[in-house]
Amino acid sequence: GWAAGLEEREGGWWPRFDRDVMVRSLAENARRSFWREWGQVACPTLLVLAQSSFIPAREAEEMLRQRPATMAMSIPGTGHDLHLEQPEILHTAVLDFLKGLCGAFSMVCW
DSSP, X not given: XXXXXXXXXXTEEXXXXXXXXXXXXXXXXXXXXOHHHHHHOOSOOEEEEXXXXXXXXXXXXXXXXXXXXXXXXXXXXXXXXXXXXXXXXXXXXXXXXXXXXXXXXXXXXX
């Protein structure tokens, strides 16, 4: 889980990444809107949200309003790191979504 990303150093446990590099790499997400890009997505989409997400409910609702064909789900008992907290549920959800696409388009899939 998340603790695997820590290392013991003088004074306690620290993230394995450089804080300044992480802050710079995430800065664009905090300053920029991605609504234009969201509107340009043309492929089938599965929106997976954590039960305790940092994405406000009104933003998720707007995503679905703008692209009503988007499939959405919330994974119970999860926060931002839902892929670490409930990997089996996420894996099953993505597989089911992809299998549904294969059936809907009569594609040959795994």
